[in-house]
Amino acid sequence: MKDSLANADLGAMGRKTMLHPVSSVADLARTGPTLYTRAKGTILEDAAGQEHIDMGAGLWCVNVGYGRPELVEAGAEALRNLSYQHHFGNSAAKDTVRLSERLVQLFAENAGAGHLNRVFYGTSGSDANDTAYKLVRYYNNLRGKPAKKKIISRIGSYHGLTAAATSLTGIDAYHKMFDLPLPDVLHTSCPHFYRYAENGESEAQFSARMVRDLENLIEREGPETIGAFIAEPVMGTGGVFLPPPGYFAKVQALLDKHDILLIADEVITGFGRLGHWFGTGAFDLKPDIVSLAKGLTSAYFPMSASMISDRVYDVLAAKSDETGAFMHGFTYSGHPVGSAIALANIDVIERENLVEQASEAGSYLLRALRQATADTPFVGDVRGMGLMIGIEYVADKATNTPFPEGTAPHKVVSKHAFDHGVLPRALPFLPVNSFSPPLNISREEMDEGVARFAHALEAAGPDLEKLQG
Numbered sequence: 001m002k003d004s005l006a007n008a009d010l011g012a013m014g015r016k017t018m019l020h021p022v023s024s025v026a027d028l029a030r031t032g033p034t035l036y037t038r039a040k041g042t043i044l045e046d047a048a049g050q051e052h053i054d055m056g057a058g059l060w061c062v063n064v065g066y067g068r069p070e071l072v073e074a075g076a077e078a079l080r081n082l083s084y085q086h087h088f089g090n091s092a093a094k095d096t097v098r099l100s101e102r103l104v105q106l107f108a109e110n111a112g113a114g115h116l117n118r119v120f121y122g123t124s125g126s127d128a129n130d131t132a133y134k135l136v137r138y139y140n141n142l143r144g145k146p147a148k149k150k151i152i153s154r155i156g157s158y159h160g161l162t163a164a165a166t167s168l169t170g171i172d173a174y175h176k177m178f179d180l181p182l183p184d185v186l187h188t189s190c191p192h193f194y195r196y197a198e199n200g201e202s203e204a205q206f207s208a209r210m211v212r213d214l215e216n217l218i219e220r221e222g223p224e225t226i227g228a229f230i231a232e233p234v235m236g237t238g239g240v241f242l243p244p245p246g247y248f249a250k251v252q253a254l255l256d257k258h259d260i261l262l263i264a265d266e267v268i269t270g271f272g273r274l275g276h277w278f279g280t281g282a283f284d285l286k287p288d289i290v291s292l293a294k295g296l297t298s299a300y301f302p303m304s305a306s307m308i309s310d311r312v313y314d315v316l317a318a319k320s321d322e323t324g325a326f327m328h329g330f331t332y333s334g335h336p337v338g339s340a341i342a343l344a345n346i347d348v349i350e351r352e353n354l355v356e357q358a359s360e361a362g363s364y365l366l367r368a369l370r371q372a373t374a375d376t377p378f379v380g381d382v383r384g385m386g387l388m389i390g391i392e393y394v395a396d397k398a399t400n401t402p403f404p405e406g407t408a409p410h411k412v413v414s415k416h417a418f419d420h421g422v423l424p425r426a427l428p429f430l431p432v433n434s435f436s437p438p439l440n441i442s443r444e445e446m447d448e449g450v451a452r453f454a455h456a457l458e459a460a461g462p463d464l465e466k467l468q469g
């Protein structure tokens with residue numbers, strides 16, 4: 001009784017005092033926040049005491065699951081020893097140096113990327129992409145190519161929400177009202193076969209068309225003006241889009257031909273999510289900059305890392321005495337507590353073979369979700385790689401007709417899912433629910449989560465029928 005009164009008070013307080021990210025201001029005023037109180041493994045408990053299977057691992061980030069004593073201990077010890085150390089002026093914390101060495105090794109040994117030998121730190125995926133955006137300018141200014149700084153991204157991509165990262169993001173909803181994107185960011189076609197293939201087009205033909213679109217854009221703008229291409233190996237927030245066959249090999253060749261850097265945004269795909277350590281290795285990419293965050297610390301601490309290639313670093317090094325200091329960085333770049341937690345997190349991933357586990361669990365969950373939704377008229381496609389899975393809704397499965405513009409069937413399903421104690425995410429671009437649980441989710445939890453989701457989908461049926469138009 002006392003607790004629920006306290007929760008009611010907090011709800012009222014939150015309603016009065018907070019502005020939430022990517023949330024409806026009006027809904028908060030109407031209903032107040034949904035409060036959560038604790039989490040363990042893959043189970044999240046809300047303030048009413050209801051348990052939910054967290055099929056999102058937060059925002060695709062709690063890779064090793066909630067409440068890991070090893071990570072808590074590593075953070076506590078770091079706080080006791082050296083609660084803060086900045087990295088300006090070439091100062092350093094020991095664990096941050098250790099982490100850098102470990103990341104360089106992981107990329108060399110597990111992603112075929114021995115050319116990524118420098119690490120720069122921040123605190124979020126967005127700031128890692130801002131760092132990439134600025135590095136492209138810096139590198140090309142140093143090379144005497146000041147015109148070569150436009151960055152090409154893709155429609156449907158998500159790269160974060162600082163000003164440059166919002167611009168790189170290819171989803172209009174994040175641009176409008178903020179007068180973005182910035183003028184030096186361009187967007188090319190979204191390589192999502194299920195939704196954007198033309199009638200009768202094979203996957204190979206679709207893939208070739210996507211690369212042609214990119215090539216046409218480069219040629220239209222002039223390759224001498226294009227500094228970089230940014231891509232998530234598997235597109236996440238847009239709707240879980242896997243690259244069509246041959247896509248990245250052809251893109252990479254095109255970028256090489258025009259001296260354009262590849263930025264791999266591995267904020268979601270890094271640290272095992274795809275059943276590979278990194279998307280870079282999974283798709284044989286040769287990026288010059290890799291953005292990492294989320295799974296780096298399993299979100300026990302806000303931390304990002306940018307892996308930087310020898311080709312880019314060598315230019316910075318060669319021109320350093322002439323140019324002066326690299327004038328970029330943040331108060332919390334390379335935070336010692338985040339570094340200690342990241343090291344403990346990587347230990348857990350290695351010790352428990354969570355990368356292989358993600359691959360096996362991912363196949364199991366994909367199969368289970370396909371089976372559970374096979375007879376549902378509104379589920380058009382269930383796809384995924386590792387523990388990154390998406391379910392796309394359509395008004396008519398037989399013809400793949402989308403739901404009418406302005407409806408949100410996936411949000412309707414998510415609401416029912418919450419009531420049934422399972423949390424998939426409702427994404428902002430296409431009507432897709434994503435499933436990206438902690439990598440150590442058990443078979444029993446997957447079975448239970450899929451069963452709850454199937455019940456939620458059934459309960460959502462009448463609401464979805466109303467949306468059909």
Ligand SMILES: Cc1ncc(COP(=O)(O)O)c(C=O)c1O
Binds near residue numbers: 293
């Ligand atoms: C691929 C990708 N890049 C960047 C970001 C931004 O990360 P953050 O929210 O930590 O700024 C996200 C967040 O979901 C992401 O999915």
